[in-house]
Amino acid sequence: MSLDALARCCPTWAEFRSIHVREAEIDAVAVRSSKAFTRVFQLRAVSFGDEIRVSERSIGSSLPACCPERHINPDGSFCIGLRAGEGITDETAPAWWKKLHAFALWQETAAETGFWPSEAQLSHGEAGEIELAAERAADHLGLQSAYREAVAFGTGPIASSLAKINDKSRLLRNGRSACICGRTDRHGRSLLRRECHRTGRGCPVVLEHWRRIKVNEYWRGLRGQACCGTMRECPLKAGG
Structure with a gap:
C-alpha cells in the first residue's frame, strides 16, 4: 500500500499515524532555510485506488478551503506536485515527503507575502x-x-x-x-x-x-x- 510506503520513510519533521488501511493522519512542521519552524500542519492522507490525496484534517482551518493560486483544490486536497500522489512506492515515497515539505514552506510564503514562489509555479490542470x-x-x-x-x-x-x-x-x-x-x-x-x-x-x-x-x-x-x-x-x- 502507498500509505505503508509513506509510513516507512516518514521524516523527522512529521508524525505519521495510521487510522486504517486507507487513511492516515500527519502532523508536519517544516523547517525554513533560517532554521525557524513553520506552524504545525494537521493533515489527512487518504488512499484512493493508486493515488494518495492529502488535505487538512479540518479543511479550511488554517489554510484556505480552496485556493488554486495556493494549489489547494476545490475539494480541499493539495496539489503538491504534478502527479505527486500517484503510484507511490518505497522508492518514490521520499520524494513525496520532500514535495510536502516544500508545499508547507510555500504556504507560509503565500500567507506572508500574498504570492506563490515563482520557482514553484506550474500551470494548473x-x-x-x-x-x-x-x-x-x-x-x-x-x-x-x-x-x-x-x-x-x-x-x-x-x-x-x-x-x-x-x-x-x-x-x-x-x-x-x-x-x-x-x-x-x-x-x-x-x-x-x-x-x-x-x-x-x-x-x-x-x-x-x-x-x-x-x-x-x-x-x-x-x-x-x-x-x-x-x-x-x-x-x-x-x-x-
Whole structure:
C-alpha cells in the first residue's frame, strides 16, 4: 500500500499515524532555510485506488478551503506536485515527503507575502502537462529562458510568435515556411512549420498556445468559486 510506503520513510519533521488501511493522519512542521519552524500542519492522507490525496484534517482551518493560486483544490486536497500522489512506492515515497515539505514552506510564503514562489509555479490542470512538454522542447532548442519569459510575463519571442497561430487550425500560419522556433532535421535543414509540431518533441510556440487554452478552460471551470482573498493576484478575485 502507498500509505505503508509513506509510513516507512516518514521524516523527522512529521508524525505519521495510521487510522486504517486507507487513511492516515500527519502532523508536519517544516523547517525554513533560517532554521525557524513553520506552524504545525494537521493533515489527512487518504488512499484512493493508486493515488494518495492529502488535505487538512479540518479543511479550511488554517489554510484556505480552496485556493488554486495556493494549489489547494476545490475539494480541499493539495496539489503538491504534478502527479505527486500517484503510484507511490518505497522508492518514490521520499520524494513525496520532500514535495510536502516544500508545499508547507510555500504556504507560509503565500500567507506572508500574498504570492506563490515563482520557482514553484506550474500551470494548473492539463496546462501543467503541456507546460512541461513545452519546457522540454524549448530546452532542446536553447529557448528555455524565452519560454519562461512567455509564461511568466507574456513577452519575448515565443509570446510574440503566438500572433502567427491560426485560430481554426491552432497551428502556425504559412505551414511551408521554416518554423519560428528554429528546429532542424538530422541533416540540419530547417523544419517547416507544418512539420515541427509533429516531431515528437513539439514546437514550443504551438505548445504555449495550447497551454494558454487549457489555462483559460481551467479558470472557466471554476466560475462561481469564491476567492479566498489571501493572494494579491487571482483570476477568481478579478472575476468576482
